[in-house]
Amino acid sequence: MDAISDTPDLLPRLKAALDAPSQGIDALAAFLADVRPQTLLDLWYELEPGERERVLAALPSEAAAELLSNLSAEEQPEILQALSLPQVADVLEELSPDDLADTLQALENFDPEHSREVREVLDPGTLAVADALSGYDEEEAGGLMTPEFVAVRSSMTAAKVLAFLRRAGPDAETIYYLYVADAQGRLTGVLSLRQLIVSPPERRVHEMMNPDVVYVRTDTDQEDVARIMADYDFTVLPVVDEEDRMVGIVTVDDVLDVVTEEATEDIRRLGAAPIDIDYVRATPWLLFRKRASWLILLVVSMTLTFNVINYYEDIIAEVVILAAFIPLLIGTGGNVGAQVATLVVRALATRELELKDYLSVFWKELRTGILLGLAFGLFMTGYVLFFRAEPRIAVALGITMVLIALCANLVGASLPFLFRKLGIDPALTSSPGITTVMDVVGLLIYFRVVIWVLGPMLTGG
Amino acid sequence: MDAISDTPDLLPRLKAALDAPSQGIDALAAFLADVRPQTLLDLWYELEPGERERVLAALPSEAAAELLSNLSAEEQPEILQALSLPQVADVLEELSPDDLADTLQALENFDPEHSREVREVLDPGTLAVADALSGYDEEEAGGLMTPEFVAVRSSMTAAKVLAFLRRAGPDAETIYYLYVADAQGRLTGVLSLRQLIVSPPERRVHEMMNPDVVYVRTDTDQEDVARIMADYDFTVLPVVDEEDRMVGIVTVDDVLDVVTEEATEDIRRLGAAPIDIDYVRATPWLLFRKRASWLILLVVSMTLTFNVINYYEDIIAEVVILAAFIPLLIGTGGNVGAQVATLVVRALATRELELKDYLSVFWKELRTGILLGLAFGLFMTGYVLFFRAEPRIAVALGITMVLIALCANLVGASLPFLFRKLGIDPALTSSPGITTVMDVVGLLIYFRVVIWVLGPMLTGG
Numbered sequence: 001m002d003a004i005s006d007t008p009d010l011l012p013r014l015k016a017a018l019d020a021p022s023q024g025i026d027a028l029a030a031f032l033a034d035v036r037p038q039t040l041l042d043l044w045y046e047l048e049p050g051e052r053e054r055v056l057a058a059l060p061s062e063a064a065a066e067l068l069s070n071l072s073a074e075e076q077p078e079i080l081q082a083l084s085l086p087q088v089a090d091v092l093e094e095l096s097p098d099d100l101a102d103t104l105q106a107l108e109n110f111d112p113e114h115s116r117e118v119r120e121v122l123d124p125g126t127l128a129v130a131d132a133l134s135g136y137d138e139e140e141a142g143g144l145m146t147p148e149f150v151a152v153r154s155s156m157t158a159a160k161v162l163a164f165l166r167r168a169g170p171d172a173e174t175i176y177y178l179y180v181a182d183a184q185g186r187l188t189g190v191l192s193l194r195q196l197i198v199s200p201p202e203r204r205v206h207e208m209m210n211p212d213v214v215y216v217r218t219d220t221d222q223e224d225v226a227r228i229m230a231d232y233d234f235t236v237l238p239v240v241d242e243e244d245r246m247v248g249i250v251t252v253d254d255v256l257d258v259v260t261e262e263a264t265e266d267i268r269r270l271g272a273a274p275i276d277i278d279y280v281r282a283t284p285w286l287l288f289r290k291r292a293s294w295l296i297l298l299v300v301s302m303t304l305t306f307n308v309i310n311y312y313e314d315i316i317a318e319v320v321i322l323a324a325f326i327p328l329l330i331g332t333g334g335n336v337g338a339q340v341a342t343l344v345v346r347a348l349a350t351r352e353l354e355l356k357d358y359l360s361v362f363w364k365e366l367r368t369g370i371l372l373g374l375a376f377g378l379f380m381t382g383y384v385l386f387f388r389a390e391p392r393i394a395v396a397l398g399i400t401m402v403l404i405a406l407c408a409n410l411v412g413a414s415l416p417f418l419f420r421k422l423g424i425d426p427a428l429t430s431s432p433g434i435t436t437v438m439d440v441v442g443l444l445i446y447f448r449v450v451i452w453v454l455g456p457m458l459t460g461g
Numbered sequence: 462m463d464a465i466s467d468t469p470d471l472l473p474r475l476k477a478a479l480d481a482p483s484q485g486i487d488a489l490a491a492f493l494a495d496v497r498p499q500t501l502l503d504l505w506y507e508l509e510p511g512e513r514e515r516v517l518a519a520l521p522s523e524a525a526a527e528l529l530s531n532l533s534a535e536e537q538p539e540i541l542q543a544l545s546l547p548q549v550a551d552v553l554e555e556l557s558p559d560d561l562a563d564t565l566q567a568l569e570n571f572d573p574e575h576s577r578e579v580r581e582v583l584d585p586g587t588l589a590v591a592d593a594l595s596g597y598d599e600e601e602a603g604g605l606m607t608p609e610f611v612a613v614r615s616s617m618t619a620a621k622v623l624a625f626l627r628r629a630g631p632d633a634e635t636i637y638y639l640y641v642a643d644a645q646g647r648l649t650g651v652l653s654l655r656q657l658i659v660s661p662p663e664r665r666v667h668e669m670m671n672p673d674v675v676y677v678r679t680d681t682d683q684e685d686v687a688r689i690m691a692d693y694d695f696t697v698l699p700v701v702d703e704e705d706r707m708v709g710i711v712t713v714d715d716v717l718d719v720v721t722e723e724a725t726e727d728i729r730r731l732g733a734a735p736i737d738i739d740y741v742r743a744t745p746w747l748l749f750r751k752r753a754s755w756l757i758l759l760v761v762s763m764t765l766t767f768n769v770i771n772y773y774e775d776i777i778a779e780v781v782i783l784a785a786f787i788p789l790l791i792g793t794g795g796n797v798g799a800q801v802a803t804l805v806v807r808a809l810a811t812r813e814l815e816l817k818d819y820l821s822v823f824w825k826e827l828r829t830g831i832l833l834g835l836a837f838g839l840f841m842t843g844y845v846l847f848f849r850a851e852p853r854i855a856v857a858l859g860i861t862m863v864l865i866a867l868c869a870n871l872v873g874a875s876l877p878f879l880f881r882k883l884g885i886d887p888a889l890t891s892s893p894g895i896t897t898v899m900d901v902v903g904l905l906i907y908f909r910v911v912i913w914v915l916g917p918m919l920t921g922g
Contacts, residue, residue: 036673038692070692166659175655176637193654194636198627212497230721231499231531233714235696252713253694259717260691263724264807270728271803271892272796279808280818284828291800291829292836298796299837302789303844309785316777316784323777323784324770327791327900328763334795335733335759335893339752342732346725347740357741367745368752375753376760383764431732431892432796439788 010039011046018051028058037066053082056091065094068103074278076103077110080118089121096173098146098254100126101133133248141225142218144258145239145248148173151181152205154188159201161191173251177236180209185245187213187238215240218247223262226255227351266349269427270342272298294432301436305330308443315450318458321388322450325397328380330442333404334435336372337412340365341434344416345426358417362410369409373402396453403449404442411437471500472507479512489519498527514543517552526555529564535739537564538571541579550582557634559607559715561587562594594709602686603679605719606700606709609634612642613666615649620662622652634712638697641670646706648674648699676701679708684723687716688812727810730888731803733759755893762897766791769904776911779919782849783911786858789841791903794865795896797833798873801826802895805877806887819878823871830870834863857914864910865903872898 017031032040032055044052044067056064056079068076068091080088080103092100107115119127129147136142150172152161165175178196180189189209199208215238216225229237235252268275274290282290309316309326316323344361347353353361381398385391412434416426451458478492493501493516505513505528517525517540529537529552541549541564553561568576580588590608597603611633613622626636639657641650650670660669676699677686690698696713729736735751743751770777770787777784805822808814814822842859846852873895877887912919 036675038675038689041692162658175658193658197623197636197654214497214499226717228499230714230717231502233712235713251694252696252717253691256687256691256713256717256720259720259724260811263720263728264811267724267728267731267807268803270731271799273800273803277804279804280813284825284832287825287829288832288836291797292833295793295796295800295833295837296840299789299793299840302792305788305792306785309788310782313781313785317781320774320778320781321771323787324767324774326784326787327766327770327904328760330788330792331763331766331897331900332756332760334896335756336752338732338893339734339756342729342734343738343740346728350721350725352741364745364748368748371745371749372753372756375749376756379757379760431896432799435795435892435896436792439792443788 010035011043014043014047014055015051018054028054032059032063037063037070040067041070049078052079057083057087061090062094064091065099069095069099072278072281073102073106073109074281076106077114080107081111081114085117085121088118092118092122093126096146096148097126097129097133098144100130102138104130105134136218139222140218141216141220141222141237141239141250142248144222144225144250144254145218146173146251147248149236149238149246149249150175150178151246152178152191154180154182154204154206154209156205157201158196158199158203158205158208161196161205162201165193173249174236177249179213179238179246179249180205181246184243187215187240187244187246189213190238213238215246216250217242222255222258225250226258226262229255230259262349266345266425266427269425270345270430272430272432298432298436302439304440305443308440308447312447315447315458319393319450319454321393325384326443326446329397329400329404329446330439332376332401333408333438333442334431336369336405337408337434337438338431340368340409340412341416341429342431344413345429348416348420348426355417355420358414361413361417365409365413366406369406370402372409373405376405377402392454392457396450399453400446400449403445404438407441407445408434408438411441471496472504475504475508475516476512479515489515493520493524498524498531501528502531510539513540518544518548522551523555525552526560530556530560533739533742534563534567534570535742537567538575541568542572542575546578546582549579553579553583554587557607557609558587558590558594559605561591563599565591566595597679600683601679602677602681602683602698602700602711603709605683605686605711605715606679607634607712608709610697610699610707610710611636611639612707613639613652615641615643615665615667615670617666618662619657619660619664619666619669622657622666623662626654634710635697638710640674640699640707640710641666642707645704648676648701648705648707650674651699674699676707677711678703683716683719686711687719687723690716691720723810727806727886727888730886731806731891733891733893759893759897763900765901766904769901769908773908776908776919780854780911780915782854786845787904787907790858790861790865790907791900793837793862794869794899794903795892797830797866798869798895798899799892801829801870801873802877802890803892805874806890809877809881809887816878816881819875822874822878826870826874827867830867831863833870834866837866838863853915853918857911860914861907861910864906865899868902868906869895869899872902 014031017028020027047055056067059067071079092103095103107118150165150168152164161178176193178191179187180191182188189211190213191205191209195208214228214232216228218239218241225237229252237250238246239248239250241247265275272294274294277290344353377398380401381394384394384397415429415434419426419429475492478489481488508516517528520528532540553564556564565576568579611626611629613625622639637654639652640648641652643649650672651674652666652670656669675689675693677689679700679702686698690713698711699707700709700711702708726736733755735755738751805814838859841862842855845855845858876890876895880887880890
């Protein structure tokens, strides 16, 4: 079955199964047994809240757990409240420990009372494992990992490991990489199932394993985890604690989600958009509050432009046409700066650039900025000459454009490095942020150049 | 060994091995044998070009191939030219077919003469497989896949499959998922090595396999491939041709790279930055040409702002202070528009929003825009009253701000949908693009409101 074109007719069929009055839950269960988890998730968002609860209740607990683990932390508590406590327990027991830890946290935040009731009906062992995981920072390896890995001893034979896998395999997150631990639980090697399969049955683990394991620590940042997995083309990465004891594995499917999340975070920061928001579910009032906090900062900063122009009011009063060029000049500065900042921020995020590359970037953007400045300066001079035969004004605008473009290029290339140096995410420089800075700087450049070039023409000059 | 903190002292040791005069290539080979591929890649970028060639030549061909496959299409041809043809052949034969296809393409683009020489020394069979792959679009599943998968027949027993894997395994990209093909090569099922391991040896493939395989076609877009793998938590995805015959597999490590590339593309488009550029290697002249093409479009569009202000020159001449508010008003419009466009573009990219959601987004942003407009309008009125006691001007500016914020919010939320509808990437709306549109629209709103509110005060009104 093709993965992307199999949903269209399923929604009416699901709705029909939900509406079937006499057959009730059985028609629904029969329908759901035929639907793939991902397809079900697509259908899920087309259902009314009441219908969702009936679908979840009609699913076998394993399928319900898979569906639940794909819902957001905002959706999970609501939907669980609609189920009975034994139903909730059945579903939660099927979650992997890392997903269970996240769901319990979501329940706790949403309704501490319901959370306590749920915890009481869960198996204490399951609960203990999940609670151990929830002690880790969500954005670090400890928060991404699952403790369900397979550990073997170095003295075991290939045959013994295979026999062990047949018993222990079903509960592990992956059996394709087996980790070798010593008596203290310290990670000493890794063995792929592939290597195991192609080895003679009597071969011992220490003869087959790779002792040079790449690992991360529980406090390794998730961005570094993602980068290591991408660079090494790994599908699993072991996690050790501060005593080098193996405590879990991170799998690549979690890392794919991290990469998408981090890209969303960077994109939103670059657009000065609030980062911790579920756009589709947010109300206008929430959007207003989150967005206004950034915008107000920018509006207040931009009042500086009023002060600059107000200060040079006499010049505008004398040569009114000068006001007409303001948006073109400062807008171009903002665009040049935002463009180069975008390139630099992304190169810093993907580690193509590091702090130490600043001088070479500065030198590169000095030259690029001069080229851009000359091009736009010539255009500007030509444009002014074409519309109004005032050569001095044309010259002043050409010089202003050169300086603004050059300055914007250097500011846009430098601010991300400065932010990184200060330990702030470079993406927070943001296109609107650079635009605002360049509005103020551009006006100061403009009026200084105008006074310098047109000075003799101006009464006050 | 810790993956992220093991490089610092290796560079001096590598440089020493490169400089060791008497031992020559042996000291280097001994050093390189101890270094992990990814660590070597980190060191690689710290070396001079001449040193790089010596390192590549000193590596065993398998390690050299792994290093090569991690270099960009710009770097590969240059470094290969420094090796002898037999050396090049040894290294290229070790590449996986999909990587070989990409490298041959890079060679062909860089130096067709050298490419012909290289093709002559390669094994014809290897070449044929690579050439078959290079017929596919790079941004589709066919361009991402490798043909090195393991196919089994449904009548084989578990024991027979295991025996087959011991022979065929070493050449396959993965042996963790085995694909079941019928006599015509059509994909009929998938069997995980995990399932195989836990099954009795006499069990047949058709009894163990999952007949409900999720697959993509050779022409499925890479973004859809990435989404399917992320949604289903797959590490491998089979690819079929138009006759449903299985032709390859896409592995998750390639998809991780796709997700990163697509994010870079979106981020750059949002910043109106050229997308097809290797920033670190680009010269200022190249950067200038690529960037200027976007900026010139924006500068020319922005000359409209000059025309608008020029048209209303008499009003500015009469009430000069009105000019001082221009950057603040249009800048806020640009920031509001860029912010909402960022949220909408990303939600469209991650499929949280679809075209059909436009009306609900419009309604949401109408309300959010009114809230933002009222907040900034009040701020603006207060600000003007505080600095100059001209109530009419304060009222005009307050009304202008309300209208600009509302309009910017609706334009920023709508343009991405319009672009998607027209089949253009919504990210091309871009922060600088929205800013430019709002500069022009903002000025038109400003002067209409000023004429309406201050009309009686103005000579021409």
